[in-house]
Amino acid sequence: MPADIYLNVAVSGLLTGLVYGLMALGLSVIFGVVRVVNFAHGEMMTIAMYLAIALFSAYRLDPLVMLVPIAGVLFALGYVLQRGLINPFINRPEHSQFMLLVAIALIMVNGLLIVFGPDAQSVQTRYAFDSFMLGRLIVDATKVYAGIAALVVAAALFAFFRFTLAGKAIRACADNYAGALVVGLDVKRLYALTFGLGAACVGAAGCIMVLLVDVTPPLGPAYTLLAFVIVITGGLGSMPGALIGGVLIGVTEALGGLLFTPSAKSMFAFGLLVLVLLFRPQGILGKSPS
Amino acid sequence: MTTSSQRKPARARAGLSRRMFAAGVGAAGVLAGTGTFSIGRAQGAGLKVGVLLPRSGVQAGIGQDCQRGVEIAAGILKDLGLPDLAIMNGDTESSPDVARSRAERLISEGAQLLVGAFDSGQSTAIAQVAEQKGIPFIINIAAAPPITEQGYKFVFRNFPIAPVILGDAFTNQKELFAAAGTHPKSVAFMHVNDTFGSAMQGGISAVMPRHNMPYTIAETIAYDPAARDLSVEVAKAKATGAEALLVVSRLNDAILLTRELVKQRWTPMAVLSMGPGWYEDQYFKTLGKLSDGPLSFVPWYDPSKKLSKQLEAALAKAHPGINLNTNHIYTFEALLVAADAYKRAGSTDPKALADAIRATNITDNVSTGPGIRFNEKGQNDKLSNSAIQNRDGKLVTVAPKAIANATLQWPLPAYDKRG
Numbered sequence: 001m002p003a004d005i006y007l008n009v010a011v012s013g014l015l016t017g018l019v020y021g022l023m024a025l026g027l028s029v030i031f032g033v034v035r036v037v038n039f040a041h042g043e044m045m046t047i048a049m050y051l052a053i054a055l056f057s058a059y060r061l062d063p064l065v066m067l068v069p070i071a072g073v074l075f076a077l078g079y080v081l082q083r084g085l086i087n088p089f090i091n092r093p094e095h096s097q098f099m100l101l102v103a104i105a106l107i108m109v110n111g112l113l114i115v116f117g118p119d120a121q122s123v124q125t126r127y128a129f130d131s132f133m134l135g136r137l138i139v140d141a142t143k144v145y146a147g148i149a150a151l152v153v154a155a156a157l158f159a160f161f162r163f164t165l166a167g168k169a170i171r172a173c174a175d176n177y178a179g180a181l182v183v184g185l186d187v188k189r190l191y192a193l194t195f196g197l198g199a200a201c202v203g204a205a206g207c208i209m210v211l212l213v214d215v216t217p218p219l220g221p222a223y224t225l226l227a228f229v230i231v232i233t234g235g236l237g238s239m240p241g242a243l244i245g246g247v248l249i250g251v252t253e254a255l256g257g258l259l260f261t262p263s264a265k266s267m268f269a270f271g272l273l274v275l276v277l278l279f280r281p282q283g284i285l286g287k288s289p290s
Numbered sequence: 291m292t293t294s295s296q297r298k299p300a301r302a303r304a305g306l307s308r309r310m311f312a313a314g315v316g317a318a319g320v321l322a323g324t325g326t327f328s329i330g331r332a333q334g335a336g337l338k339v340g341v342l343l344p345r346s347g348v349q350a351g352i353g354q355d356c357q358r359g360v361e362i363a364a365g366i367l368k369d370l371g372l373p374d375l376a377i378m379n380g381d382t383e384s385s386p387d388v389a390r391s392r393a394e395r396l397i398s399e400g401a402q403l404l405v406g407a408f409d410s411g412q413s414t415a416i417a418q419v420a421e422q423k424g425i426p427f428i429i430n431i432a433a434a435p436p437i438t439e440q441g442y443k444f445v446f447r448n449f450p451i452a453p454v455i456l457g458d459a460f461t462n463q464k465e466l467f468a469a470a471g472t473h474p475k476s477v478a479f480m481h482v483n484d485t486f487g488s489a490m491q492g493g494i495s496a497v498m499p500r501h502n503m504p505y506t507i508a509e510t511i512a513y514d515p516a517a518r519d520l521s522v523e524v525a526k527a528k529a530t531g532a533e534a535l536l537v538v539s540r541l542n543d544a545i546l547l548t549r550e551l552v553k554q555r556w557t558p559m560a561v562l563s564m565g566p567g568w569y570e571d572q573y574f575k576t577l578g579k580l581s582d583g584p585l586s587f588v589p590w591y592d593p594s595k596k597l598s599k600q601l602e603a604a605l606a607k608a609h610p611g612i613n614l615n616t617n618h619i620y621t622f623e624a625l626l627v628a629a630d631a632y633k634r635a636g637s638t639d640p641k642a643l644a645d646a647i648r649a650t651n652i653t654d655n656v657s658t659g660p661g662i663r664f665n666e667k668g669q670n671d672k673l674s675n676s677a678i679q680n681r682d683g684k685l686v687t688v689a690p691k692a693i694a695n696a697t698l699q700w701p702l703p704a705y706d707k708r709g
Contacts (some may be wrong), residue, residue, distance in 0.1 A: 262513075
């Protein structure tokens with residue numbers, strides 16, 4: 001096999017992995033602060049994907065242009081969900097939280113089925129079939145734009161947590177819940193804000209992902225699972241870990257598929273997860289419980 | 291101003307508390323969910339036929355295309371003087387497990403005959419249920435040979451099995467290569483790794499040597515039918531240096547494969563498809579000009595038959611702009627067999643129906659071949675294939691020569707020169 005094929009596939013995996021990373025980032029942010037695992041994560045992304053498709057079909061608005069408004073809508077959805085439904089479950093056993101979020105996920109999938117039907121839908125942008133040729137390297141233009149957009153959104157999120165007062169307050173809640181209460185932070189509001197930010201993050205990821213894949217309502221659970229694999233690999237609760245995990249999974253799937261059999265490429269992602277769990281259970285950038 | 295003592299009797303009069311209202315809404319939701327998502331209710335009198343198709347999930351596009359065959363059947367069956375069928379719709383959700391449970395549910399709700407299910411894995415699951423319950427099952431589309439090799443008494447298939455599809459495909463390919471005056475020396479073989487794809491892959495290994503094909507298979511690449519990205523698969527196929535692409539796919543993956551061919555700037559000499567996907571209307575709609583050129587070697591219809599023309603007209607009336615294809619044809623013919631058997635049996639008794647189906651002899655039909663008749667295994671072994679090509683959003687038959695209505699366009703026009 002020519003050597004350039006490996007580079008082609010690795011670059012493709014890297015760019016896809018950045019989008020995976022952005023999606024998982026939302027899950028990691030929510031778990032890192034609220035300590036609730038969002039089992040409706042992939043479903044929230046499919047909602048964003050359908051919003052992008054609806055806007056593209058009606059007004060020919062590019063999903064990348066609509067990224068900020070759609071992320072805003074998802075932020076509102078996440079905020080309301082947390083304040084109205086999830087907050088009462090914060091101190092309940094994990095299985096109760098699990099049941100609640102799985103129920104929310106099921107409602108989302110079936111709601112999408114009722115509204116949009118079961119057919120696969122996609123957006124056909126004017127650059128959908130473009131590719132860049134750099135020597136013998138052929139790079140899918142859509143994936144380049146998607147990768148750049150994912151990096152920009154991730155950087156904005158990092159900046160928010162590092163440089164804004166609200167971001168610092170959220171980090172304080174995550175680091176020391178009791179301490180945050182003692183200094184008078186409105187933890188309930190900050191939790192809702194965090195859930196909203198996680199949802200906005202996955203909303204942005206949905207706008208980007210819709211450029212790469214066709215969407216059907218049952219797509220959500222597969223992406224929820226993928227997000228788990230990524231955050232556990234990168235380190236549950238670690239934001240840079242989620243991005244690194246996404247890139248690692250993207251590249252591993254791509255190269256695994258090329259070197260062995262493409263139909264088993266998910267196996268390599270899970271193989272990586274097993275290795276991480278065996279040798280670094282807290283994830284690549286996760287903190288050890290000790 | 292209303293006091294609490296005044297409100298209480300009013301609520302009692304209405305006979306409805308908030309708790310009862312909530313419970314009512316919940317119960318209505320459950321009932322509505324049950325009715326909407328899975329089984330449509332049978333309407334009217336006649337034989338109750340449960341039609342199981344993948345109406346959601348990865349095969350939803352094809353399942354809904356098959357449903358068009360169901361929709362246009364009623365009028366034609368009436369014109370043919372055949373009795374009414376009461377259709378009960380079931381969704382297999384593109385999953386064999388769901389197909390099994392939906393088949394059981396349809397039977398428990400009164401289905402007297404089952405039709406479906408487009409996919410070999412799902413049809414295998416339904417066949418087991420049908421045989422166990424003693425309810426006739428007519429397969430519309432499914433090519434895996436084992437389904438009719440189990441000695442089942444209630445399972446019938448009016449669709450060619452994988453080795454037949456492949457044998458005809460290789461024969462038709464050689465005819466086309468001769469017409470083109472050239473042929474690929476090697477192909478990359480890409481296939482879905484579901485029941486159908488694996489059966490076809492096994493069949494190709496067994497059948498191809500007997501046909502002395504002028505090309506070799508440079509590499510076999512299996513992929514997940516639910517794959518969302520086929521860039522690695524296409525990159526791998528391109529890297530083999532193969533001149534053409536041999537594919538066994540479904541609809542979504544056919545679209546993904548084409549997109550990747552364009553993005554990776556590879557126009558093979560030909561795309562030779564041995565399955566669905568490349569001739570579907572959804573493929574045309576999604577890809578526009580990029581959909582032109584692929585050749586599909588599939589069970590098709592004889593355009594010269596009277597019933598074919600009737601079916602084409604009915605489809606054009608019900609769904610303007612949709613090309614008649616395998617999904618409509620074989621789903622319609624499954625219902626034709628059911629109605630014909632019901633008329634002859636004069637009863638909804640499952641055994642009488644099964645005996646009547648076994649004795650089927652329909653010559654006024656649509657599919658290519660002499661007609662519909664089942665052998666002792668419940669298989670119609672007289673069907674043959676055609677080679678069809680996508681041309682300007684339409685489907686033309688290019689082989690066998692006896693029923694061709696167009697000449698071959700060869701090689702595949704370059705993707706980057708289509709405007």
